[in-house]
Amino acid sequence: MGPGVVLAVLGAILTFAVRANTSVINLTIVGIILMVAGGGMIWHARKGSRRQRIVTREERPAGSATPTHTVRQTIEERDID
Template sequence: MRLGTGIVLLALGAVLTFALRVDVSGIDLRVVGWILMAAGALGIVLEVAVWGPKRRRVTRTDAYVDPAAGAPVRRSTTEETR
């Protein structure tokens, strides 16, 4: 489940729970709305907490002496991993 799907489930569940006033025989739309909101909230939390931090930025700094200049030189390298 992606982030957009979680948001859609959350919004659809809120509409069913709070905005719709329809009686359907055999099914309680408020309970269905609460279930959809719970599934959407769980999907959002999982997307952000578990699958969200896939990118990592690693910065490495190397220091060495340039033989031509005779002075210390620093080089920073930034890598972004998934």
């Protein structure tokens, strides 16, 4: 998500703060393009976020020193829009 924010900020600076006139490139249009690209990158990063957590535990009967078996559990969490 960081690069998307950087692009959006640079685009906003070019669009709203820079007042230079060049015959080669229109800085306002470049700024708008950068803001749209940054917004798209932020949206894509938020939409595809998911986390995976793996829990491993040993189960042993009461009074026993050695575990009888190990349980491994995978939990997958997804952000829903």
